[in-house]
Amino acid sequence: MKKQPTTQLEVKTVLNAIQHFVGFVYQSIRMLGSGSSLRVEVAIEPHRGIRGKCGRCLKACPGYDRLPERRWQFVPLWGLVVHFFYAPRRVECLEHGVGVEHIPWSQGKRPVTTAMMGFLARWARRLSWRETARAFQTSWEAVYHSVEWFVQWGLAHRQLEAVHSLGVDEIHWGQGKRADRFLTVIYQIDQHCRRLLWVGRRRTQATLRRGLKELGPQVVAGLRYVCSDMWGPYLSVIAAQAGHALHILDRFHITQHLNQAVDEVRRAESARLRGQTIGARLKKMRWNLLRRGSRVRGQARIRLYGLLASKLATGRAWDLKECFHHFWSYKSIAWAGGFLDYWCWRALRSRLEPMKKVARMLRRHEELLLNWFQAKGEVSSGVVEGLNNKIRVVTRRSYGFRTYHAMELALYHNLGRLPEPENTHRFC
Numbered sequence: 001m002k003k004q005p006t007t008q009l010e011v012k013t014v015l016n017a018i019q020h021f022v023g024f025v026y027q028s029i030r031m032l033g034s035g036s037s038l039r040v041e042v043a044i045e046p047h048r049g050i051r052g053k054c055g056r057c058l059k060a061c062p063g064y065d066r067l068p069e070r071r072w073q074f075v076p077l078w079g080l081v082v083h084f085f086y087a088p089r090r091v092e093c094l095e096h097g098v099g100v101e102h103i104p105w106s107q108g109k110r111p112v113t114t115a116m117m118g119f120l121a122r123w124a125r126r127l128s129w130r131e132t133a134r135a136f137q138t139s140w141e142a143v144y145h146s147v148e149w150f151v152q153w154g155l156a157h158r159q160l161e162a163v164h165s166l167g168v169d170e171i172h173w174g175q176g177k178r179a180d181r182f183l184t185v186i187y188q189i190d191q192h193c194r195r196l197l198w199v200g201r202r203r204t205q206a207t208l209r210r211g212l213k214e215l216g217p218q219v220v221a222g223l224r225y226v227c228s229d230m231w232g233p234y235l236s237v238i239a240a241q242a243g244h245a246l247h248i249l250d251r252f253h254i255t256q257h258l259n260q261a262v263d264e265v266r267r268a269e270s271a272r273l274r275g276q277t278i279g280a281r282l283k284k285m286r287w288n289l290l291r292r293g294s295r296v297r298g299q300a301r302i303r304l305y306g307l308l309a310s311k312l313a314t315g316r317a318w319d320l321k322e323c324f325h326h327f328w329s330y331k332s333i334a335w336a337g338g339f340l341d342y343w344c345w346r347a348l349r350s351r352l353e354p355m356k357k358v359a360r361m362l363r364r365h366e367e368l369l370l371n372w373f374q375a376k377g378e379v380s381s382g383v384v385e386g387l388n389n390k391i392r393v394v395t396r397r398s399y400g401f402r403t404y405h406a407m408e409l410a411l412y413h414n415l416g417r418l419p420e421p422e423n424t425h426r427f428c
């Protein structure tokens with residue numbers, strides 16, 4: 001027979017091993033209630049020989065008096081709710097006068113320990129906030145305030161060095177097209193770090209100006225590339241504030257504009273041809289038309305070529321869109337410029353109003369478009385699109401966001417790559 005260890009495991013031993021606070025002792029740990037109301041209460045007392053620390057300067061100070069007992073929620077143990085109980089001391093600091101002592105597991109007036117806030121905040125990335133609250137027997141508000149604390153700490157401690165490339169974009173969220181249903185997002189899109197730097201309500205010049213201001217003049221001065229859509233308000237702010245950086249129009253946005261134009265032509269034409277046999281060619285073609293032509297296979301591909309041969313307006317619009325892909329493969333700016341002229345000339349003679357509109361827009365921004373060739377290899381075009389998709393996952397996931405502020409927190413929390421407050425023990 002193997003000899004069994006003689007010491008029994010006590011909860012106090014576990015607590016001391018995972019989170020020991022110098023100057024404090026776990027006095028008693030009791031289990032109360034029964035059935036579903038079973039809970040654990042941890043009473044904490046100050047260590048007799050160690051003086052309390054001033055809450056502001058952390059210097060040991062003589063005691064003054066004690067405040068009534070407070071309660072903090074701690075990380076649950078085996079599905080049991082755990083609370084800390086402690087009556088804070090007031091200390092008399094030479095510099096700061098009488099004040100509440102520094103309590104290492106607490107943050108201001110919050111009724112949840114920092115360990116529990118970190119625990120909830122980490123889970124809130126994997127589950128919805130409501131699910132997190134339910135799984136750990138706490139309230140939605142507790143999860144919300146935990147994420148808030150986590151994000152605020154992260155924003156205050158993040159490093160904004162070596163930010164060379166920015167991506168600026170607008171995102172639609174929620175229902176309707178009202179102005180405050182849009183967000184302006186600023187990403188860092190460097191090879192070494194891709195993250196959300198800033199998010200703000202609306203998509204006006206003022207929004208972007210506020211964002212750049214909050215990132216600080218040092219970040220703006222260090223920029224080499226700024227990548228954006230052809231959205232007017234952004235173009236003028238970027239030109240005014242980051243004129244030293246190379247401004248690039250994002251490839252994926254231009255593809256988006258072309259796709260929208262093709263879709264417009266298709267919708268108008270299928271409405272016009274309703275009931276005619278030739279109109280059948282357009283049925284169920286929407287997604288095939290919007291995909292990159294080389295990626296359409298099988299039966300759909302045959303139908304696409306049929307459409308092209310039919311001389312329908314949709315076929316011609318699709319052909320123009322596909323043709324534009326060649327633009328990106330040029331090595332020389334001069335040749336790319338030549339191609340752009342040729343393509344716009346063709347589009348303007350196509351008698352397809354949506355395609356003509358895109359051509360006029362591209363002509364207007366020719367200089368910025370050609371900047372793309374100067375930045376080739378430095379800024380990858382898929383990054384902004386990828387980050388946008390991740391944002392959509394967050395805004396659509398039913399987090400039960402009740403306010404804009406809650407959603408903003410969730411975006412920083414999931415995409416900001418923020419540093420995290422440290423805890424000696426990782427609870428999850």
Ligand SMILES: [Zn+2]
Nearest residue numbers: 054057093096
């Ligand atoms: Zn002090």
